[in-house]
Amino acid sequence: xxxxxxxxxxxxxxxxxxxxxxxxxxxLDAYISGSPDSSKLCVILISDVFGYEATNLRALADKVATxxxxxxxxxxxxxxxxxxxxxERPIPLWLKDxxxxxxxxxxxxxxxxxxxxxxxxxxxxxxxxxxKVVVELSKQELVQAAVLLHPSLVxxxxxxxxxxxxxxxxxxxxQLSPPALLKQFxxxxxxxxxxxxxxxxxxxxAHGWTVRYKTDDPEAVKAAEEAHKEMLDWFVTYVK
Numbered sequence: 624x625x626x627x628x629x630x631x632x633x634x635x636x637x638x639x640x641x642x643x644x645x646x647x648x649x650x651l652d653a654y655i656s657g658s659p660d661s662s663k664l665c666v667i668l669i670s671d672v673f674g675y676e677a678t679n680l681r682a683l684a685d686k687v688a689t690x691x692x693x694x695x696x697x698x699x700x701x702x703x704x705x706x707x708x709x710x711e712r713p714i715p716l717w718l719k720d721x722x723x724x725x726x727x728x729x730x731x732x733x734x735x736x737x738x739x740x741x742x743x744x745x746x747x748x749x750x751x752x753x754x755k756v757v758v759e760l761s762k763q764e765l766v767q768a769a770v771l772l773h774p775s776l777v778x779x780x781x782x783x784x785x786x787x788x789x790x791x792x793x794x795x796x797x798q799l800s801p802p803a804l805l806k807q808f809x810x811x812x813x814x815x816x817x818x819x820x821x822x823x824x825x826x827x828x829a830h831g832w833t834v835r836y837k838t839d840d841p842e843a844v845k846a847a848e849e850a851h852k853e854m855l856d857w858f859v860t861y862v863k
Contacts (some may be wrong), residue, residue, distance in 0.1 A: 630707045630714055632835040641681030644689070649733035654681055654696040654752040657688035659722045659740040663700040664862050666746045667733070667766070669726065669753030671834065672714065674704030679834045681751075683851060690855055692862070693742060697733055699726045699756075722775055723755035728835040730756060734765055746862040747855055750834050751775045751799070761785045768861035770854045772833045782808045788819040792850050797827040821857065825850060 638645075643656035654675050659665075666687050670680055675698045684694040705717050730747075737745060746768040749757035754774030760771040762784040769789040771777065777800065793805040802824045812820035815849070825832070825846065833850045836843035 630672070631829075632831060632837075633707050633754040634673050634679055634835050636673065636676040636704070637678050638670045640676070640678040642685050643681070643694075647728075648697065648795050649731075649736040651729060651733060652702075653733070653857065654684060654698075655694040656681075656684045656692070656696075659693050659737075659742060662691050662693045663741055664691065664746075665695060665737050666695065666748065666858055666862065667730070667745070668696045669699070669730075669747060669749040669756050669762065670696065670715070671751035671753060672705035673835075674698060674700050676704070677834060679836065679838070679847075682853070683834065686851060687855060687858075690816040690859065692746075692858065693737075694742075695733065695737065696838060697729070699729055699753075709734075720751055721752075723752060723759070726756040727759040730760060731765070740782075744862045746770070746858040748759070748772060748858075749774070753783070753830065758782070758785065761787045763767075763790055768858055770857050772850060772854065773797060773800065773830045775830075779804075779807055779811065782811045785815075788857070790821040790853065790857040791823070792833070793822070793824045794828045794830050794832055795824055799830055808824045812856060817862070821853075823853065
């Protein structure tokens with residue numbers, strides 16, 4: 624993830640965007656959409672390096688909530704998302720403070736807090752940086768289903784360790800997780816019949832397309848929405 628592709632097309636950030644609200648959950652600020660009173664099924668959306676204030680990401684959270692899920696978007700970066708304009712802190716340096724391993728550990732108290740609210744099943748979706756966190760949760764069976772969207776940092780060994788239903792949505796134009804790597808993931812998962820899996824390489828899109836699209840570009844919106852539907856269908860099927 625040290626390449627520039629994870630940092631291209633930085634999204635609009637707005638701390639008050641979305642129809643939900645921000646509250647503390649498991650020690651992290653989190654954007655919340657939906658109510659645990661109306662749904663005992665939860666989806667955790669784990670952001671890319673730009674964090675939980677991205678307007679497209681919050682719009683996605685709201686969309687998932689309207690399908691009957693309690694949706695949580697934690698701030699894994701403690702108010703310190705990656706800032707591409709800060710040339711003194713390039714992505715490798717930023718990652719030293721915000722490793723995916725820490726994100727994994729930070730998710731454990733979030734899951735406990737969700738259970739205390741009466742949540743009975745959890746799905747997790749990770750974009751770019753967040754995909755690595757989701758894979759770790761999947762290896763430990765801390766969630767019931769997983770979706771990776773244009774993942775980065777995820778390795779073949781990671782996929783070998785996955786123990787829950789997993790969908791991987793990749794981009795045709797992706798230096799971080801190129802189609803050849805995703806094909807390897809697909810082959811590994813195909814050899815694990817005990818794990819339901821789905822791998823798709825979306826044509827003509829680039830890394831980040833599901834959350835860093837331009838809202839005034841109809842083709843970009845359409846491509847993102849197709850992936851959103853696949854993600855949602857996966858959770859409807861396996862988070863019960």
